[in-house]
Amino acid sequence: MVRLKNRYLLLDILYPDSTTWPSSKTGFSGPHAAQLAIHAPTSDALTPGLLAKMIREEVGEMYGDWGVGKLGGASAMGVQVKYLSPATSTAIIRCPRASFRLVWSALTYMSHVPAVTEPGTGAGQRRPNGGRERPCVFRVLRVSGTMRKAEEEAIRRARREIVRVRGVEEKGVLGDLISGVERGKAVVTSVMDVSEDEDEGMFDDDD
Template identity: 25%
Template sequence: MVRFKNRWLLVEFMPVADANSPSSPPLDGQKIFSALRQSVLTNFGDVGWGSVGMSLNVKYYSPMTHVCIIRVGREHHKIAWGAVTLLTTIEGRRYIPNVVHLSGTIKHTQLAAIAHNREVVARFRAQAKTASAYQDSYDAKLQEISAEIEALQD
């Protein structure tokens, strides 16, 4: 029996601040999946969607750090990566997708996500001009997000 092999994409969706766009509801995994599906269909057609449609899955999204973990079949991960890169709007709001990490196992993706979340929290602290050793609500949230990521199963 042959095992189905996956690739795991760690993507950061950075929102673009636009004064003209109205406040939209927060982003979630289902909205990302719908936008990703539409991007595959638009850019790669039915053949592209047929290639990745059965294996494409959004496993995790953090609204605080805007980090998303996407699973796709190993053979066609470049189609999913291209669709993510070509994605510009989700639910009418503009985002800049940044593929942070690509891995063959969820464990390495989890480790990369936790490390990336630490970097995001460091950016938040730098914007707030607080010391890196300062204890605040980010520490508790970072531990909560790390626990959620570590609980993900293949």
């Protein structure tokens, strides 16, 4: 029995165009606003089936019938989106091992996703077919031979982003504390004196 070998591409969707970032009214404010805006959620209009179709069409446009054939044909399931999270703009795509570079290159040249925007917001670009598309960048983070490895990498990167955002928040809080110290050194000095007195009672003299 022949075993079909696949590759799993972990990717995220970035929005570097600041004109399409959500406004501060939606909660994107503070020192980490730009970081969160670049990793903003994707519209629910982007479904796994639509993303797979977009990849196949891009491969066909770049490599013609030869590229589509390498994926198994236009109607085949050579490219499958195994995981798609609009909230985190993360996806895992499965494709044949022999043609994962075609999929990777197609993702590199894909520059838009469907966008559902409120009237008057200006986000997205109106297309001739009447729909809206939001400029974006597809970034491949990892190519793995198993689904589990791709999932572990996605979890690791999500944790790292959370730590990074929290670090920015803590840095901003510390900056406020430092400025407060400079504005009220007398108050801080008195607090430190009280703290030293309390610390003296925390240790026993018996050795």
